[in-house]
Amino acid sequence: MKLNTLRARVVTWYAGLLAAALVAFGAILYFGVQSYLVTSLRQSLADEATAIGANFLAYEEQKGPGWMAGEIREAYAPELSGRFIRITRQDGAVLYQSGDSRDPFISASTVSRPAFEESTAHFRTERQDKLHDLLIYTEPFQSSSGAKYLIETGSSLAPVEHVLSTLRNLLLLITPPILILAALGGQVLMKLPLRPLVILSERAEYIGAAKLGERLPVPPTHDEMERLAHSLNRMIERLEDALSHNRRFSTDVSHELRTPLTIMRGELEQVFNEPDLSATARDSVGSALDEISRMAKIVEGLLAIGRLDSGPDAIDRKPADVSMLCHWVVDQMRLLAEEKHIAMKVITTPIVTLIDTARMKQVFVNLVDNAIKYTPEGGEIQIRSFPVDKTAVIEVSDTGIGIAQEEIPHVFDRFFRADKVRSRITGGTGLGLSIVKAICHAHGGSISLRSTESVGTTVRIELPIIGVPLDTRAEAAASPSLSHMGSA
Numbered sequence: 001m002k003l004n005t006l007r008a009r010v011v012t013w014y015a016g017l018l019a020a021a022l023v024a025f026g027a028i029l030y031f032g033v034q035s036y037l038v039t040s041l042r043q044s045l046a047d048e049a050t051a052i053g054a055n056f057l058a059y060e061e062q063k064g065p066g067w068m069a070g071e072i073r074e075a076y077a078p079e080l081s082g083r084f085i086r087i088t089r090q091d092g093a094v095l096y097q098s099g100d101s102r103d104p105f106i107s108a109s110t111v112s113r114p115a116f117e118e119s120t121a122h123f124r125t126e127r128q129d130k131l132h133d134l135l136i137y138t139e140p141f142q143s144s145s146g147a148k149y150l151i152e153t154g155s156s157l158a159p160v161e162h163v164l165s166t167l168r169n170l171l172l173l174i175t176p177p178i179l180i181l182a183a184l185g186g187q188v189l190m191k192l193p194l195r196p197l198v199i200l201s202e203r204a205e206y207i208g209a210a211k212l213g214e215r216l217p218v219p220p221t222h223d224e225m226e227r228l229a230h231s232l233n234r235m236i237e238r239l240e241d242a243l244s245h246n247r248r249f250s251t252d253v254s255h256e257l258r259t260p261l262t263i264m265r266g267e268l269e270q271v272f273n274e275p276d277l278s279a280t281a282r283d284s285v286g287s288a289l290d291e292i293s294r295m296a297k298i299v300e301g302l303l304a305i306g307r308l309d310s311g312p313d314a315i316d317r318k319p320a321d322v323s324m325l326c327h328w329v330v331d332q333m334r335l336l337a338e339e340k341h342i343a344m345k346v347i348t349t350p351i352v353t354l355i356d357t358a359r360m361k362q363v364f365v366n367l368v369d370n371a372i373k374y375t376p377e378g379g380e381i382q383i384r385s386f387p388v389d390k391t392a393v394i395e396v397s398d399t400g401i402g403i404a405q406e407e408i409p410h411v412f413d414r415f416f417r418a419d420k421v422r423s424r425i426t427g428g429t430g431l432g433l434s435i436v437k438a439i440c441h442a443h444g445g446s447i448s449l450r451s452t453e454s455v456g457t458t459v460r461i462e463l464p465i466i467g468v469p470l471d472t473r474a475e476a477a478a479s480p481s482l483s484h485m486g487s488a
Contacts, residue, residue: 007194011186018182019175026171033167037160038135042123045137045153048076048083049121053141053151057087060095061143069096084108084134084154090116090147104156106134114138116150125157132158196225204232257299265292298431315356315442322392322463323348325357326383329364333372340377348385351392353465359439366432367396367459374457375400387465394461402453411449412437 052072060068068087072078078085078098084106086097100108107128114124121139128134136154143149196219203216215236218229271277272285326348337344364383371381379399386393403411410416415430440447444464451457 007190010190011183014186015179015183019179022175030167034164041155048153049137049139049151057141057149065095072096082156086152088150104158106156132156132161200229261292261296315359317354317356319352320355320357322351323385325360325364326385329368333368336372342375343380345382351385351387353392353463355443363436363439366436371396371398390465392463392465395458397458399456402455402457403451404453408449408451
């Protein structure tokens with residue numbers, strides 16, 4: 001179980017509160033039993049002392065100490081019952097003292113005598129043989145003739161300590177298993193109420209910009225989970241409306257700009273071709289034509305992104321061999337690479353999948369063109385394709401100047417250019433990688449980038465290998481659209 005999950009935190013809190021409750025209950029039980037046992041023992045010793053005074057010591061002067069001793073032994077049998085009894089006269093004479101007992105052990109001869117001046121009843125404890133304490137109750141008694149005595153009754157605390165020790169060991173023994181069982185039970189019990197949340201999380205992770213038409217399942221629990229699902233679905237609906245509005249706006253604006261740009265370019269070309277146009281005016285018109293051409297590329301790029309963002313229906317997917325596309329792009333871009341003395345290598349494995357060949361050519365050409373632009377002379381570009389489970393992986397690596405780490409998260413954003421001046425000189429519009437990303441997403445795939453400055457960049461494309469019938473693979477390998485490809 002991961003410790004950073006909601007279920008782990010709930011189970012931890014549950015086990016912690018249960019542990020605190022068990023500790024509190026154990027402490028209350030332990031001290032409650034201790035108080036009850038000690039109080040009961042004290043009451044028993046006090047009752048015995050009072051009974052000895054009223055029933056036996058009161059008649060001692062008439063019947064003699066021998067009679068009293070026999071009655072006490074017969075009534076209480078202190079040596080057998082583990083009791084200590086001693087009666088002392090005011091002059092210090094001991095009229096009766098019980099003998100030693102074995103279980104529990106009491107050494108009667110070692111028990112100290114209290115000062116006779118203590119005229120009030122009281123309790124005291126004495127250590128017996130360094131093992132346990134002896135609880136002694138002392139009560140003064142005065143006969144009808146005015147004679148004064150001290151009655152002492154005592155009992156070992158060993159039975160009380162034994163009961164408390166057993167209770168303490170029992171609590172220590174059963175508490176850990178209870179906590180473990182509670183944690184395991186809480187883990188199991190939390191799976192059921194949290195299952196709808198897990199399903200919502202998995203489905204929410206699956207829904208993306210291209211799948212906003214889908215909705216999260218609503219569990220009929222009539223609680224916070226159901227309200228959360230409804231709230232998330234309403235949020236997805238609002239996001240879908242906002243994205244649809246932005247796409248329509250971008251597409252409509254791009255459509256509206258195409259016509260005036262075309263008119264402006266036609267009119268400026270006529271002016272540019274005027275024979276009596278001055279050199280300064282010709283340069284200005286030529287610069288304006290360059291800017292219009294760049295704006296036209298931007299408009300076309302926005303239109304392409306708008307169409308691709310509409311989903312898989314915007315592309316025409318057919319079976320094709322990705323490895324052959326890799327070889328084709330190398331053949332097409334080889335001359336540009338040779339001008340900068342850049343070596344190009346292809347390491348491919350035949351992978352047949354459903355793709356829009358024209359769109360994927362656009363992706364590969366864009367990536368390889370960027371690699372050539374930003375790789376210094378004498379560098380190397382490598383294109384690899386290989387399958388991973390049910391995914392076709394294409395990697396374009398170079399030994400170029402690389403990209404700063406803080407800029408990597410933004411390279412696929414529209415109009416983002418890591419080096420704006422250099423991109424402007426090379427004719428970049430900041431939409432190339434955005435189009436590449438849109439094409440990959442329209443195919444149900446993904447694109448990622450890792451780069452190190454002054455070391456190089458690797459762009460990784462992952463496309464799902466789905467829905468390719470076995471009898472179409474041979475046809476894909478010999479597809480007319482790829483028949484002109486050569487090996488690198």
